[in-house]
Amino acid sequence: MEDTWESLPVKLQDSTFLSLKKLHFVRPTPVQSACIPLFLRNKDVAAEAVTGSGKTLAFVIPVIEMLRKRECTLKRNEVGSIIITPTRELATQIDEVLTCFLKDTEGISSLLMVGGVRNIIVATPGRLAAMFSMKQDGFNLASSVKSLEVLVLDEADRLLEMGFEASINTILSYLPKQRRTGLFSATQTDEVEKLIRAGLRNPVRITVKEKLSDPTQDVQRTPSTLQNYYMVVNIDEKFNQLMNFLQGHRQEKIMVLCIHGKMKQKRNAIFSKFRSMVGGVLICTDVMARGVDIPEVNWVIQYDPPTSASSFVHRCEINQKVFIENIPAIENVNNCVNKVKKLAQRDRAVFEKGIQAFVSFVRFYAKHECNMIFRLKDLDYGKMATGFGLIKIPKMPELKGKDLSDFEETEIDIKNIPYRDKNREKQRQKQIKSGLEKQPKLKLRKPPQSEAWSKLKAKKDKKKKRKEKREETRNKRKLDLSDDDLDELESYARLLKKLKRGKISKTDFDKEFADELAVDSED
Structure with a gap:
């Protein structure tokens, strides 16, 4: 990207943003121009910008600058900033950009979260949440984040789509309230809006729109150069x-x-x-x-x-x-599916993977949230099995009553298909002789949730509120009892225990219980 600051090894100055703007061979992107000054003025930021717009530097530069300008220099094991991102690849990418800047910046170090602590942590939510619960060999991340200056949630919409809500809530519970928070996403969904309200304080909202490549559109959601x-x-x-x-x-x-x-x-x-x-x-x-x-x-x-x-x-x-x-389909294509079929007949591993892929795809497709577009009734299962390079169609409930006439089954006894891996085949032969041959377990892909994240969250919140209300009622009942009331209950409980253990007779129990009631009445 010629017009962005990505991967630019520029030594930071006291006024990084202004200094970089004076260098004529690079220009800040709109999201960088909007976010960096606001972040440096201690504002929370919620930014929406398309993929490839330069969001990484929009938070990396302010993070480094805010840590450099701290009155008290961070100690080695104090965490000044946490950057949360949905995947390991994104975390690695951000860490590379950070390293590029920090090599000429004294007193600040970064860590791609794999263990230990540095001044800036780049991590995925699951790994980071797990690290907070670890307390061994003098390592305590919870105490290290007390000086946290900045939290960044990168690709926030993706974080929520991938089901990291619980991990993010865990992380937020450990962080100090007095911090700066930046939230960056490609789309501003309802779920992201809820996260903004929960984690940011009076944020400045920034929406960067691309120049419209199609004049009929209201908003450009993708880079204008993308086809x-x-x-x-x-x-x-x-x-x-x-x-x-x-x-x-x-x-x-x-x-x-x-x-x-x-x-x-x-x-x-x-x-x-x-x-x-x-x-x-x-x-x-x-x-x-x-x-x-x-x-x-x-x-x-x-x-x-x-x-x-x-x-x-x-x-x-x-x-x-x-x-x-x-794009029109390619004519006179090479038939690669037949090659896959031949491989499946020679290697049991290929045969099993084909079956697993077919079953997984059918069940994934059947429960897809976009069922108005991906309609199960429109699938031609016979042709689909052919396209997967299958030599046999597996038995599964979803295919009951379906027309499979378009599939041409290969005449072969699948029990005789060997593994190409000699060790696996040797093990299989042993199992056949002992009558313990196992059918391959199909590790099916978990289909996407049919309900939106917001709806699932609403259900969880409703359940949580009911539980809290029950607890509150129980606690209120306890609080309504005086110390004397509690003493009386304990006295009754002791009498019942004596009766059950046979230490007193039923007559003695009735007498003592009556005496207790008489004392209560006199009081």
Whole structure:
């Protein structure tokens, strides 16, 4: 980005914002021009700006400046700022920008939250909330944040969409009230509005609009230089079209957003490698749908439906008024699906993954919140199974009574399909001989919640209020009792215990109980 401050190693001065504006080879973006002066004047900020507008520097620069200008210098284990972001990739990206500035700034250090404490912490909500509960070897994050100056919630709408509400509430409960808070998001949803009211004090609201690329739009939600396309294909040809598109753009960088399992140890390494590549393909979930800064990406392909309407950053759903252009399907494509079928017949792992993907997709699709667009009754299950490269269709309730005539089953005994991995196949053969062969467990993707986050929160709040009211009633009853009343109750309880244990007879109990009542009456 030529017109932004991203990744610019400029040594900070006493008046950072003014100094940087005087340098003619860079210009602040609108969100930076609006947010930085307000933040530096100790204002809470709630900013809405599209992806790629330079939001990172809009909070990184004020954070560093406010910590530099503190009257009391932060100690090594004192936390002056926390930056919360939804994914590890975004956290890594922000930490890189911070490191770029801090290498020439004395007395301030940052930490990508993996353990320990520094003056600035960049972390995902789940990891940070867990760190607050850890108290061992002299480590106590809760006491370290007492001097906190600034809290930043980056991609706030995404934080809420991904279900981090509980973690954010936990984190907020540990932080001092006298702090500056910045909230940055691409969209200002109702959920974000509630978070603003809960976490910010009289915030200045900033909405940065892009220059309209389409004059028929009221508001531009996506970068004006972004072009949106779509392709209409038969479901059994979807994979073939994708593969032929990728083969025709070998020298470009392409991100393909799909539904698939999580990657753990390899995730960061693959992400870093893709950022440095000139050309290549990154297969990723909606977690990578926005916010990440990857140089020179030519195409982003939404291969499967987005997990929710709001998670698709380019807002290509019908009601969003974003102009999208049709790309005709590629003619005479290579049949890659047949290659997948052949692989499935030679390797049991490929066969099982195909079944798992098919079942997961059907159930995900069936419970999707955008059921007016993604209609289950419109699916051709036979053609879909063909497009997944299946050689057999699995038995599942969702397919009962469905027309599967478009699927051509491969004549093969699936019990005889071996694992290509010799160790796995050896283990399977042992299980067959002992009669303990296990069917593969299908780890199904959890479908998106059918109810909006705000509705679920309202239900939780209602349940919480009922519980609090019951507690309040019980406590009130307790408070209405005098000390004498409590002593009498304890006396009755002791008598009952003696009776149950056989230490006194029923006659003695009745006599003592009557004596107690008589004393009460006299009082």
